[in-house]
Amino acid sequence: MTSADLASLPLDGQLAEVLAACGRNRERDLADLFRLLAQPSISAQGIGVDECSELVRDLLERSGFAARIMATPGAPVVYGERCNAPGQPTLLIYGHYDVQPADPLEAWDSPPFEPTIRDGRIWARGVADNKGQFVANVLGARAWLETVGELPINVKVVVEGEEESGSPNFPAFVAANRDLLAADLVYVSDGQVFETHQPIVEFGNRGMLYIELVAHGPSRDLHSGNFGGVAPNPAWTLVHLLATMFSPDGEILVPGVLDAVRPVTPELRTALDAIPLDEAAALADIGLTEKAAPKDLPYYDRLMVRPTMNIAGFTSGYGGAGSKTVLPAEARVKMDLRLVPNQDPAVIYDQIRAHVAAHAPGVEILHHGAMEPVAVALDSPLAAPVRRAVEVGFGVAPVDVPMVGGSLPSAVWPKELGVPAIVVPYGNADQANHSPNENMITERFYAGIRTSAALLGAMVGQNRQI
Ligand SMILES: [Zn+2]
Numbered sequence: 001m002t003s004a005d006l007a008s009l010p011l012d013g014q015l016a017e018v019l020a021a022c023g024r025n026r027e028r029d030l031a032d033l034f035r036l037l038a039q040p041s042i043s044a045q046g047i048g049v050d051e052c053s054e055l056v057r058d059l060l061e062r063s064g065f066a067a068r069i070m071a072t073p074g075a076p077v078v079y080g081e082r083c084n085a086p087g088q089p090t091l092l093i094y095g096h097y098d099v100q101p102a103d104p105l106e107a108w109d110s111p112p113f114e115p116t117i118r119d120g121r122i123w124a125r126g127v128a129d130n131k132g133q134f135v136a137n138v139l140g141a142r143a144w145l146e147t148v149g150e151l152p153i154n155v156k157v158v159v160e161g162e163e164e165s166g167s168p169n170f171p172a173f174v175a176a177n178r179d180l181l182a183a184d185l186v187y188v189s190d191g192q193v194f195e196t197h198q199p200i201v202e203f204g205n206r207g208m209l210y211i212e213l214v215a216h217g218p219s220r221d222l223h224s225g226n227f228g229g230v231a232p233n234p235a236w237t238l239v240h241l242l243a244t245m246f247s248p249d250g251e252i253l254v255p256g257v258l259d260a261v262r263p264v265t266p267e268l269r270t271a272l273d274a275i276p277l278d279e280a281a282a283l284a285d286i287g288l289t290e291k292a293a294p295k296d297l298p299y300y301d302r303l304m305v306r307p308t309m310n311i312a313g314f315t316s317g318y319g320g321a322g323s324k325t326v327l328p329a330e331a332r333v334k335m336d337l338r339l340v341p342n343q344d345p346a347v348i349y350d351q352i353r354a355h356v357a358a359h360a361p362g363v364e365i366l367h368h369g370a371m372e373p374v375a376v377a378l379d380s381p382l383a384a385p386v387r388r389a390v391e392v393g394f395g396v397a398p399v400d401v402p403m404v405g406g407s408l409p410s411a412v413w414p415k416e417l418g419v420p421a422i423v424v425p426y427g428n429a430d431q432a433n434h435s436p437n438e439n440m441i442t443e444r445f446y447a448g449i450r451t452s453a454a455l456l457g458a459m460v461g462q463n464r465q466i
Pocket residue numbers: 100129164433434
C-alpha cells in the first residue's frame with residue numbers, strides 16, 4: 001500500500017491517523033479478543049451462550065456503541081449501534097458469537113478455551129469462526145472513535161448466538177426488527193481465503209433444495225425367488241426415475257430447472273478466470289484426476305454458475321455383509337440441489353414434483369428444506385468501497401469471488417431488509433474451523449481491524465441508490 005493509494009480514499013488524512021492508531025492498540029485489541037475466546041459459547045450444547053452474549057455487549061459498549069441484548073426463542077442476539085452521521089450511509093455488521101463444540105478435546109495442541117499465540121497464530125475454538133472476525137470489525141470502528149471522536153458513517157452491529165446451529169431464530173428476528181436493522185449494506189466477515197492467502201470479496205452463495213423420493217413396492221420385503229418377476233422392485237423404479245432426471249453428460253433433465261440460470265456475462269467470465277486455482281492439486285487433494293461430466297466445464301463454473309443435482313443417499317433392500325436375496329418393499333433416495341441465481345427453490349420443487357408425477361406417479365416426494373441463492377452484482381456501487389478497504393487493510397488488492405459453493409441463509413438480507421450483503425473473510429485457508437486446533441493468523445486479525453476501519457472511511461458518501 002503506497003501513500004498515493006491511501007490518498008485516493010475519502011477522508012484520507014483522518015484514515016491515515018486511524019490506521020496508525022490501529023497499530024498502537026495491538027495488545028489491547030488482542031486482550032479484548034482473548035476475553036471472548038476464553039468464554040465457551042457452544043450453541044449446540046447450550047454452554048456459556050448467555051455469558052458470552054454479555055461479554056459481546058460489554059465489548060460493544062466499551063467500543064462506543066449503544067448496545068443491548070435482545071431475546072429470541074433461542075440464544076439472545078446482541079445489537080449495538082452508533083448512528084451519529086446524518087446523511088451518511090449505514091453499515092450493518094453481522095457476526096455470530098456462538099462456536100462449534102470443541103470435541104475431540106485430546107486432538108487439540110492447547111486447550112480450546114485457553115487462547116494462546118503460537119507460530120504467529122491465535123489458537124482457540126471460535127477464533128476464526130467467528131469471534132476474531134466480528135471483533136475485528138468492532139475494533140476497526142473503535143479506532144475511529146478514539147482517533148477522530150466519531151464514526152464517519154452510521155454503524156449497526158448484530159451478533160447472533162445460534163449460527164452454528166443453523167440460525168433457527170435469526171430470519172424471524174430480522175423480519176421483526178426491519179426498522180432497527182435498516183442499512184445500506186450488510187458487511188460480514190466470516191469464512192476463509194484461498195491457499196494463496198490473497199484477500200477475497202464474496203458476492204453471494206448458492207442456495208439449496210433438499211428432497212427425498214420414496215418408491216413403494218410390495219407391502220413387505222419378499223423372497224426374491226418366490227416373488228421375483230411378480231412383484232415390482234421399488235429400487236428399479238427409483239433408478240429408472242433418476243435416469244430421467246440427470247444425464248450421463250452431467251445435465252439436469254427435469255424440464256424448467258435450468259430456465260432461470262443466468263448466462264455468463266463477459267464480466268462474470270473475467271472474474272471466474274481470475275480466481276486462483278491449481279486444479280490438479282485441488283483434484284489430487286480429493287483423490288481424483290478428472291472432474292465430473294461435462295469434462296470441459298471450467299472448475300469455478302461448476303461452483304458458481306451451474307446448479308447441481310446430487311444424490312446424497314440411496315437406501316433399499318439389504319446392504320450388509322454377505323448376501324440376502326430380498327425384494328425390498330421400499331426404496332428411498334435423498335437429494336440436494338445446489339441452486340444458483342436466479343433459481344427459486346419453491347419453483348424448482350414444483351418442477352421436480354411435476355416430473356416425478358409424470359414419470360413415476362406412485363413415487364412420493366418429500367421436502368426437507370431450502371435456502372435461496374443470493375448474489376450481489378460485481379459492479380454494484382457498494383463493492384468499490386469494500387474492495388478499496390480490503391486493499392488498504394491487507395495491502396493487496398482482493399480477488400472477486402462471485403459465489404461460494406456452499407449455502408448460507410444470507411438471502412435474509414435482501415429478502416427481509418432489501419439490502420445487499422458482501423462477505424470479506426479474514427480467516428486463513430487452514431483455519432480449521434469446526435475442527436481441533438482452530439486458529440487465525442495473528443496478522444490477519446490485525447489486517448481485519450485495518451480493513452474494517454478503512455471500510456468506514458471508504459463508505460462515506462456511498463449511500464445506496466434506491
Ligand atoms: Zn461455523
